[in-house]
Amino acid sequence: MPSPSLAIEARSLVKTYGRLRAVDGVDFSVRAGEIFGVVGPNGAGKTTTIECLEGLRMPDGGELRVLGLDPRRDGRELRERIGVQLQQSALPDDMKVWEALDLFASYYRDPAPWAPLLDRLEIGDKRNARFAKLSGGQKQRLFIALALVNDPELVFLDELTTGLDPHARRAMWDLVRGVRERGKTVFLTTHYMEEAEQLCDRVLVVDHGRVVALDSPANLIRDLAGEVRILFTAEAGFDPAPLRALEGVARVERNGDRVLVAGRGDRLICVVINALDARGIRFRDLRTEQPDLEDVFLALTAEAGLDGGAR
Amino acid sequence: MRGFAKLAWIEIKLYLRQPEAAFFTLFFPLILLFIFGSIYGNEPSPFFNGRGMVDVSTPAYLAMIIGSVGLLSIAIAVAGYREKGVLRRYRATPLRPAAILASEVIVHFLMTLLGGALLIAAARIVYGLRFPGRAVVLLAGFTLGAMSFFAVGFLLASVARTARVAFILGLVLYFPNLFLSGAAIPKETFPQAIRSAGKFIPLTHVVDLLQGLWFGDPIGQHLTEIAVLTGLLVLGVVVSAWTFRWE
Numbered sequence: 001m002p003s004p005s006l007a008i009e010a011r012s013l014v015k016t017y018g019r020l021r022a023v024d025g026v027d028f029s030v031r032a033g034e035i036f037g038v039v040g041p042n043g044a045g046k047t048t049t050i051e052c053l054e055g056l057r058m059p060d061g062g063e064l065r066v067l068g069l070d071p072r073r074d075g076r077e078l079r080e081r082i083g084v085q086l087q088q089s090a091l092p093d094d095m096k097v098w099e100a101l102d103l104f105a106s107y108y109r110d111p112a113p114w115a116p117l118l119d120r121l122e123i124g125d126k127r128n129a130r131f132a133k134l135s136g137g138q139k140q141r142l143f144i145a146l147a148l149v150n151d152p153e154l155v156f157l158d159e160l161t162t163g164l165d166p167h168a169r170r171a172m173w174d175l176v177r178g179v180r181e182r183g184k185t186v187f188l189t190t191h192y193m194e195e196a197e198q199l200c201d202r203v204l205v206v207d208h209g210r211v212v213a214l215d216s217p218a219n220l221i222r223d224l225a226g227e228v229r230i231l232f233t234a235e236a237g238f239d240p241a242p243l244r245a246l247e248g249v250a251r252v253e254r255n256g257d258r259v260l261v262a263g264r265g266d267r268l269i270c271v272v273i274n275a276l277d278a279r280g281i282r283f284r285d286l287r288t289e290q291p292d293l294e295d296v297f298l299a300l301t302a303e304a305g306l307d308g309g310a311r
Numbered sequence: 312m313r314g315f316a317k318l319a320w321i322e323i324k325l326y327l328r329q330p331e332a333a334f335f336t337l338f339f340p341l342i343l344l345f346i347f348g349s350i351y352g353n354e355p356s357p358f359f360n361g362r363g364m365v366d367v368s369t370p371a372y373l374a375m376i377i378g379s380v381g382l383l384s385i386a387i388a389v390a391g392y393r394e395k396g397v398l399r400r401y402r403a404t405p406l407r408p409a410a411i412l413a414s415e416v417i418v419h420f421l422m423t424l425l426g427g428a429l430l431i432a433a434a435r436i437v438y439g440l441r442f443p444g445r446a447v448v449l450l451a452g453f454t455l456g457a458m459s460f461f462a463v464g465f466l467l468a469s470v471a472r473t474a475r476v477a478f479i480l481g482l483v484l485y486f487p488n489l490f491l492s493g494a495a496i497p498k499e500t501f502p503q504a505i506r507s508a509g510k511f512i513p514l515t516h517v518v519d520l521l522q523g524l525w526f527g528d529p530i531g532q533h534l535t536e537i538a539v540l541t542g543l544l545v546l547g548v549v550v551s552a553w554t555f556r557w558e
Binding site: 054056076077079080084086088089090091092094095099102103104106107108146 | 313314316317318321324325328329392395396397399400402403404405406407
């Protein structure tokens with residue numbers, strides 16, 4: 001069953017807390033070398049799933065293979081080979097950055113040199129700063145450094161950018177891409193759809209502990225909310241009728257001199273522009289609107305009967 | 312093992328970086344020593360059954376250090392680590408969970424020893440402290456008392472959800488233990504009723520044991536104290552093993 005090209009295999013994963021089925025029969029597999037994201041509303045089971053994979057929680061059912069190991073049985077050996085950034089964790093307030101790296105490096109058989117790691121994460125100048133004095137972004141960078149200190153094959157990042165400003169968030173994305181470029185597999189959870197769209201090769205959408213969808217962000221967007229909208233301003237006397245007959249066009253709406261053409265397909269925009277050009281119709285301010293993963297997510301989790309808390 | 316040693320070393324540094332913890336463990340006993348030492352000196356006195364005040368008070372202050380480290384330092388440190396998520400982060404490494412807890416015990420015991428050593432050194436240099444007992448036996452009694460109160464500290468950390476609650480619970484237990492046990496104020500000054508009530512205060516047994524061993528009593532005279540403290544140790548370990556939460 002274990003396959004060398006798969007970093008993670010989960011089958012019928014179940015975790016219950018009392019009567020709540022936090023993870024309710026989840027199946028997926030993660031290929032070695034990909035950035036795999038889990039998205040879902042708060043309470044959907046993202047953190048429970050990631051902590052089962054890390055061996056920090058005992059699943060109640062299903063089969064798990066992480067780097068060919070069973071997290072239930074081989075927790076210590078697994079933690080030797082994975083890097084973990086937890087959603088809620090801290091270090092002692094008075095611990096200095098270099099002490100944290102030195103300490104965590106000593107927990108592993110074969111640690112990476114941590115000084116270059118700090119430089120790469122741009123906190124090299126903070127090595128003598130105490131944990132409590134670091135900004136939110138610096139703390140996250142430190143936690144990433146700790147997650148990489150054993151040179152892991154697989155890195156888990158649980159809501160890496162929550163609470164960071166947009167600039168710091170983008171810097172984190174570059175860091176995560178850098179981790180993958182070093183040949184590591186990244187498993188992350190997020191509730192920012194933009195983050196999943198920008199970063200992930202494949203996205204698992206979960207809600208109420210179940211899988212709602214699993215695909216690349218582009219496919220999810222195309223398959224599940226595949227409407228493309230083209231907006232432009234036309235001159236007076238514009239007749240929308242010929243556009244309605246075009247292939248792929250679902251509807252054409254006019255609001256004053258502003259025209260909206262909605263339809264499906266990657267070629268829609270070419271078809272519409274060619275048609276306008278062929279008929280000598282003058283237009284300006286043309287732009288397209290495409291649904292993003294956020295729209296997909298809202299549509300999917302609404303289908304699953306969710307009542308809010310999605311963002 | 313390397314990770315464990317490093318964790319213990321960093322925990323020692325962290326302990327000494329917290330002024331309040333270091334104050335109660337290392338300096339407060341010295342302050343008491345100098346206040347009462349300067350008032351009463353260490354001449355043998357009939358009030359202390361022919362012993363010097365400093366000779367009688369030093370083992371009592373050792374008990375005080377044990378009480379404050381167990382009921383306050385350990386309880387607050389462990390509850391705080393859990394509350395903030397430090398224990399969670401440590402647990403996500405290959406380090407054994409038992410090693411994390413053991414490092415807390417060892418570090419706090421070393422700090423208790425350091426506090427005791429400073430106290431004894433100061434009392435010896437300034438007041439000519441006399442020690443007629445046997446060092447090994449005293450150390451064994453000291454260790455038993457410390458482990459019993461550390462176990463209670465873990466119990467408090469298990470029961471308390473936050474460091475703040477642990478602090479309050481610790482204080483509620485610490486003050487009666489401190490003042491009714493004879494750890495801070497010599498028992499010789501107590502009326503009989505309070506001395507009797509003191510038998511129900513756990514720290515009294517540490518004070519009695521350490522004072523007895525300090526003056527070279529045979530261990531056989533202190534089986535009650537040893538039994539009470541062993542019972543406390545077992546109770547603390549069993550209940551905290553049962554109720555302890557990592558998060």
